[in-house]
Amino acid sequence: MLQDFRNNLKGTALFIVILISIPFALVGIDQIFISGNSVEGEVTVNGDKITKLEVERALEMHKQALRDRFDNLDPSMLDDDLLREPVRLRLIKEKVIAQRAHDEGMGIAKNSIVEFINGIEAFQVGGSFDRDTFEYNIQRMGYTLRGFYDSLTSSLLVTQTNAGITATEFVSNTDLADAVSLIEQERDYYYLTVPLADAQKKVDIDPSAVTDHYDKHRDRYTTEEQIAVDYIELSLDALAEGITVEEDDIRLAYEEQKASAEADSTYQLAHILFARDDPIENEQRLEQVQTKLSQGVAFAQLARDYSDDLGSAEQGGELGVLTRDALPEPFIEALNTMQEGEISGPIKTDSGTHLLYLTKIDTTSFDDYSSAKPVIEQQLRRALAETLLPEKIELLREDSYNAESLYKVAENLGLQAATSAPFPRTGGEGIAAHPVVVKAAYSSDVYGEGYASDVLELSPTRAVVIKRNAIYPAKPRSLDEVSEEILSELKTEAARAIVKAKGEDVMRRLGEGESIEAIAKDEGMAWQVSIDTRRFGGDVDPEIRDQAFTIPARASLPHAIGFFSRHGDYIALSLTKIENGDAANLAGEQKAKLKAAVQRTLANQAFTGYEESLVAAADIESD
Incomplete structure (x- = not known):
């Protein structure tokens, strides 16, 4: 817990x-x-x-x-x-x-x-x-x-x-068995399809029917009411583009970023420390080591023999991999002039005198100033824009409130105003592609009263204010404009009636005891069968599978249902087998995962019930 x-x-x-x-x-x-x-x-x-x-x-x-x-x-x-x-x-x-x-x-x-x-x-x-x-x-x-x-x-x-x-919360054996029974349940079903497309090919609509339909339903065939709005958009990107950054500021930021990159460099080092109490002895031992180094004796061996740093001597003087901020300043000064594989001259620190061996450098590459300048300049512009954006938004909010013209507001604030193309309540392109803009445009304040909207958020870095420019009322569309649309509607309506009648006839025959396979062969229809199908997953049509699992587990079999698919086809389905899942058939790991999932479900239900009981008993008043 x-x-x-x-x-x-x-x-x-x-x-x-x-x-x-x-x-x-x-x-x-x-x-x-x-x-x-x-x-x-x-x-x-x-x-x-x-x-x-x-x-x-x-x-x-x-x-x-x-x-x-x-x-x-x-x-x-x-x-x-x-x-x-x-x-x-x-x-x-x-x-x-x-x-x-x-x-x-x-x-x-x-x-x-x-x-x-x-x-x-x-x-x-x-x-x-x-x-x-x-x-x-x-x-x-x-x-x-x-x-x-x-x-x-x-x-x-x-x-x-x-x-x-x-x-x-815990899961009993009964809880687990019930869950397995449903989740691992398998069903067999057969189904045939009465295609809408085939029926549409057989439908022939008389032109007079199109005209009659248009005359009876003229009110359905009108253009959508539309509105055009003036707007001022304020974005972080646009604000950044209008900011000028001084050369000195770019140079300073470059040096800071370069220093930071250098600070991230790592050095694999070894050293020999001379820290005896007698300075003369230290000097003599240092000269001995330098002489042996010139003769080709390995640095690691000399560290073991001479170094007074007991912590690193046995490791050949190895200090490991270090960053610049972990090193004393004298080390950093020496490293600034060293290449990989070099041994420094004597370096004095509070600990004593060192010889430093630089075995490897891992540096963070950093562009020269001319290459890095455009990127840094953009970073500084954006940083300044982020600081200015809240202030600009507040100015936009204040100046647009009760404004007669957003173009005047834009001029005063040094921004750009524009006018959208007309768009309906379902939205449009450009600024009208944002639902928040469409909602505001058709609000009582903007659409009805002609006021400017409040500042509307388009994204965390974009905001806009809109104001009604013009309203374009709905108007009737001519028969020529809508004839193809009406023809398609009438053909679909007639084809759907054919499909429905055929589907109902199939359902009647299933009710009389015929099988899907027999009916399909008799009518020349396509049919399919799905065996040992589970509730989730599988290489089957999910819409048909889900319908098969709506049939109650206690239904007498075979059990037939009919329904229209999302494409308009009629599906006749016959469920022939239901076999409940059995926990005994699950592998240990599978059973453990399922038990954990059931436990989470029961625990969430318990907590939700506790919440709801407290809310139901509470004295809640809106202020």
Whole structure:
């Protein structure tokens, strides 16, 4: 249980890292701090308040986690209105669990919390906890020190409760047998297909039917209402392109990066140390070693015979592989002039006098200044743009509020405004490809009142403000424009009726005792059989397999069902065998994995039930 608890703590640490990475300025959460809404209640649970800030913070964290999980997810698909209630409910669940934990006398030791905080990489500098970094990051998240401590304590209590409940769940032999019976169950079924495409080839639609259909349903054949919007897009890339970086700043950054790369270089070294109390003796022994080196005696042998460093002498003076920051300054000065295989002259340090043998250098390659300059210049531009972006967003938000023209706003801010092509409620191209833009465009404020929108997030580094330019009402489409569309609809409708009638006739014959194979041969239809098919996987059509497994396990066999496939074909299926899985047939490793999966499922069900019971009994009021 303790190990499970420790593993779950990783999730809490990840939550903190995700929260720190959220671009709050981009989504306007800073306004909550400024307006004082950080203490305004969103909901009260058993007398304890969940603030608007807590909800906004959890909402943005949830959206960021989704972005991190799904690489190609369009952030504009993350609708606040859609996600807010599930996030709010999650906070309520966490609140009632923490409250119950407190009531039951549970707690987290202060030293455990301190140890946990110290171990979070986001709060560290050079691998060690840094208080300034810690305080800076929790302030970015909108926490006071006390507030962060209390929030972390509650999160750890929830984690501890989860670990305690899930660790007590066990799987009985009956539970395992029931799971194996369903998961390893095998079924045999036969099916035939009545193709929609074949029926469509036989359908002939009279042109007058197209005209009659158009006359009766003119209201269905209109263009979509469309809107065109003016917009100002602000992006990190565009902002970076407009920034000029001084040559001196590029040169300084180059030297810093070069020094950092050099610091990452490693040196395989050996040395001989002369550290006797008598300086004259040291000098004599040094001369003896240098003479023998000139005569070809191996450095390692001389280190064993002469070195006063007892820790390395027996290893031939080997010091191992070291980085520059692990070496004394006199060593570094000597290494700056040495090549692999060279032996230094006498080097004096606080320890004594050394002869240094450089056996190998592993250096991090670094481009010369002219080659590295464009990359570093772009890095500096982007870094400056990241600093300026929140300020620019806030200026855009303020200047566009109640603005008569976004083109005027763009001129004042040194940005570019543009007008989109008209697009319907289903979206379009360019800026209209983003659902968040389409939703805002057809909102009552933009579409109805003609106001500018709030700043809309297109991605973590792109934002936009839009304003209505023109509305294009829906208008009737001519018969010539829609005749092919109507013809296709009528042919599909007629073909579907043919397929349905044929499928129902097949089902009648199955009900009278005929087999799929016999009917298919009689009608010249294609048929297939699937033997020993399992519920998951297999080289079979998943849509048909899933339908076969909808038939109750206690159904009398053969059992026939009919349904339309997603392509419009009619499928007649006859289930002929059901054989339940047997745990005795599973290998030991397979059985162990399945048992672990069942245990996780039961544990999650137990914890979910505990959550739901606490929420049901709680006094919850929206503020």
